[in-house]
Amino acid sequence: MKYMINEIEIIINNKVLEDLNKLFEFCQRFETGGILLGKFSRKKKIIEVDEIHEIKATNSSCVTYRRNVDMAQKIIDKRWKETNGLLNYVGEWHTHPKMTALPSQADIFSLIDIISKTETILPGTIMIIVGNNGELTITVGNRETIQSYLFANIK
Numbered sequence: 493m494k495y496m497i498n499e500i501e502i503i504i505n506n507k508v509l510e511d512l513n514k515l516f517e518f519c520q521r522f523e524t525g526g527i528l529l530g531k532f533s534r535k536k537k538i539i540e541v542d543e544i545h546e547i548k549a550t551n552s553s554c555v556t557y558r559r560n561v562d563m564a565q566k567i568i569d570k571r572w573k574e575t576n577g578l579l580n581y582v583g584e585w586h587t588h589p590k591m592t593a594l595p596s597q598a599d600i601f602s603l604i605d606i607i608s609k610t611e612t613i614l615p616g617t618i619m620i621i622v623g624n625n626g627e628l629t630i631t632v633g634n635r636e637t638i639q640s641y642l643f644a645n646i647k
């Protein structure tokens with residue numbers, strides 16, 4: 493899939509979507525989530541999402557997911573080394589088992605916080621949310637704006 497979101501070309505490979513659906517089906521009781529790894533060009537304003545990694549939450553409920561930051565950094569470093577610097581951190585993903593895939597206010601605050609740490613590196617930071625009823629949102633933010641796209645019936 494290829495989309496223009498927030499003036500950035502976002503490419504998401506099919507394996508990523510399959511993995512997201514699998515993880516959503518597998519964990520219906522609690523929110524789960526993790527990080528997105530891929531390639532990007534700041535100059536061309538392109539981000540390609542190639543891999544997702546699930547990261548066990550330090551605490552999780554039906555409405556909140558807080559990922560383990562140390563674990564995330566370990567995976568980012570490991571994949572960066574294994575791919576000779578090809579795969580980098582490009583964003584976050586999580587599930588909303590009992591809600592719409594639209595980002596909550598807490599999600600937006602969390603994204604703003606991540607943008608403040610990644611804006612000098614990434615052309616934009618991605619947040620993918622898988623919600624109930626086959627919904628999925630791709631949110632892309634930078635210092636200026638945050639834009640979300642909602643996809644229905646992704647299955």
Ligand SMILES: [Zn+2]
Nearest residue numbers: 588595596599
């Ligand atoms: Zn959320």
